[in-house]
Amino acid sequence: MRERPRDPETGLPLSSILPGISPGSVDGWSVHTRALRERQAGEDVIVLSVGDPDFDTPPAITERAIEALREGHTHYTPAGGIRPLREAIAESEGRRLGRDVGINEVVVCAGAQNALYTAMRCIVDPGDEVILLSPPYTMFDGVVGSCGGTVATVPLQRENGFAIDFTKLEAAVSGNTRAILLNSPHNPSGAIAGPGEVARMADLCKANGLWLISDEVYADLCYDAEFVSPSTLPGMRERTVVIRSLSKSHAMSGWRIGWALAPEFLAEAMLDLLNHALYGSPGFIQHACVTALTADIGELEEMKNAYRARRDIVCDAFDPIPGVEVVRPASGLFCILDVSAFGTPTMKIAEELYAAEGVSILPGEAFGTEHDSWMRLALCQPEPAIRDAAARAARFFSGLTMAEPAQQKAAGA
Ligand SMILES: Cc1ncc(COP(=O)(O)O)c(C=O)c1O
Incomplete structure (x- = not known):
């Protein structure tokens, strides 16, 4: 049984179930939350951190x-x-x-x-x-x-x-x-x-x-x-x-x-x-x-085709970025970007990428602290925004140093 949280002012207890809901210490969503806030405020931000379809409901x-x-x-x-x-x-x-x-x-x-x-x-x-x-x-x-x-x-x-x-x-x-x-x-x-x-x-x-x-x-x-x-x-x-x-x-x-x-x-x-x-x-x-x-709703197939096309665009646009490997998804709204070559936890990469280029990609640590070598990119933006994000990401990653073994691999050693 976990300890019951208590209201610091009154000491009134809450259920001991609560600490089981969000036990993690890392807030993997912090960059995403900031990106939403800043996009709302009109800043030049591309949010690729959440799987919320960008299409309107048919x-x-x-x-x-x-x-x-x-x-x-x-x-x-x-x-x-x-x-x-x-x-x-x-x-x-x-x-x-x-x-x-x-x-x-x-x-x-x-x-x-x-x-x-x-x-x-x-x-x-x-x-x-x-x-x-x-x-x-x-x-x-x-x-x-x-x-x-x-x-x-x-x-x-x-x-x-x-x-x-x-x-x-x-x-x-x-x-x-x-x-x-x-x-x-x-x-x-x-x-x-x-x-x-x-x-x-x-x-x-x-x-x-x-x-x-x-x-x-x-x-x-x-x-x-x-x-x-x-x-x-x-x-x-x-x-x-x-x-x-x-x-x-x-x-x-x-x-x-x-x-x-x-x-x-x-x-x-x-x-x-x-x-x-x-x-x-x-x-x-x-x-x-x-x-x-x-009802026969034609938009459903159109949206599915658009996600498939975006998947292909992401694979083509992100994979040439040195140190970034896209894991091609067979389905769904997400691509995994393997950034293990940089040897840097993805929370840090996500923060720095966002600060430098205004591109929000979810760090793997949002899925658990052990997932610190890959990031999740959502296909929920139109094609031009995805291409723009890839260009910005390329600029950002070109300024990062790869860890030694990845450098040797890239050099064909
Ligand atoms: C695997 C999975 N299950 C469930 C959900 C929740 O979906 P809903 O919006 O229908 O509650 C999501 C949302 O991202 C999801 O990715």
């Missing part, structure tokens, strides 16, 4: 929200979603996954983040362990911690395309393990777990009586390979929670709608929890989401 969706407001969808709604939205999700997810999805498996939440938290809260007790594959999406640790759970971390094999190391994964399973959290397509690397990996992961969960929480928020943004959801494998629908949202694929991050697909027993528990924690999401937004999932 107009058909926005128009439907306005219409639904005028129709009076401004009242309470059932926790877990209005029936037309749950039906639309069941239908579209059924199509994506190639299996039947019942509406009782669908739980509408306030974004994937809320779906993740709600599922975790229903599964994890204090003392339980959840296995994360590292680097994990920056919020995963805090979600587990805020449910009183502890995290067991298994590194992905960076040198091997971020493949899962099953020897280490199997060794990490203990009597306290309750769930494995798989995020594929993966933030930050964009790697997609192959069918063989997904099948092995499924077998591991079945053999050890574990839940599999499968965060699939980037599944609609696969460029080079398709993603097989573990929930489609035999015996897995019963133990998999699929986490999804419209934030990325539909440029709807600010609408705060996502969902979980869960076996009915868990879905009912989530509804009960949401009833107490959220009490329903706005009706007019949910009606707009029905349109998002059922």
Whole structure:
């Protein structure tokens, strides 16, 4: 049990769960926060540190929200979603996954983040362990911690395309393990777990009586390979929670709608929890989401193509920069820049790059202090801004000295 934080003035205690939310000592987001503030103030800043789509939500969706407001969808709604939205999700997810999805498996939440938290809260007790594959999406640790759970971390094999190391994964399973959290397509690397990996992961969960929480928020943004959801494998629908949202694929991050697909027993528990924690999401937004999932919206393919093109531009524009290696992502909104050649922690690089050139790129340390040799660049700016950022970054990095071994490698020794 962690110590309860206390109000310094009154001594009144808060929950001992709180220190588990943000235990880290490094604020990996400090450059990003500053960049947003300075961009707002009109400064010449390029923000490539966050995966918030720069596109506007497609107009058909926005128009439907306005219409639904005028129709009076401004009242309470059932926790877990209005029936037309749950039906639309069941239908579209059924199509994506190639299996039947019942509406009782669908739980509408306030974004994937809320779906993740709600599922975790229903599964994890204090003392339980959840296995994360590292680097994990920056919020995963805090979600587990805020449910009183502890995290067991298994590194992905960076040198091997971020493949899962099953020897280490199997060794990490203990009597306290309750769930494995798989995020594929993966933030930050964009790697997609192959069918063989997904099948092995499924077998591991079945053999050890574990839940599999499968965060699939980037599944609609696969460029080079398709993603097989573990929930489609035999015996897995019963133990998999699929986490999804419209934030990325539909440029709807600010609408705060996502969902979980869960076996009915868990879905009912989530509804009960949401009833107490959220009490329903706005009706007019949910009606707009029905349109998002059922109308033929051409912008979705256009946005996906634009992200793919930006991915290629980043690979071409950043990779010639001496000392910077782009890890080409197969999916998603991010590229990893390997800057290990400089032998300098990425927090320092991010601060100096921003101070010198006004380009904000997220340091790896935002994912944990051990991730200090790479940075994450988001593809959420138009092409000219990405090219401009690459030119500025080239100027900045040309002034940095590479560490000795990297110098020798660059010189062909
Ligand atoms: C892997 C992953 N899961 C969940 C989320 C949260 O998404 P949402 O906006 O739907 O809450 C994000 C957002 O960046 C993410 O990258």
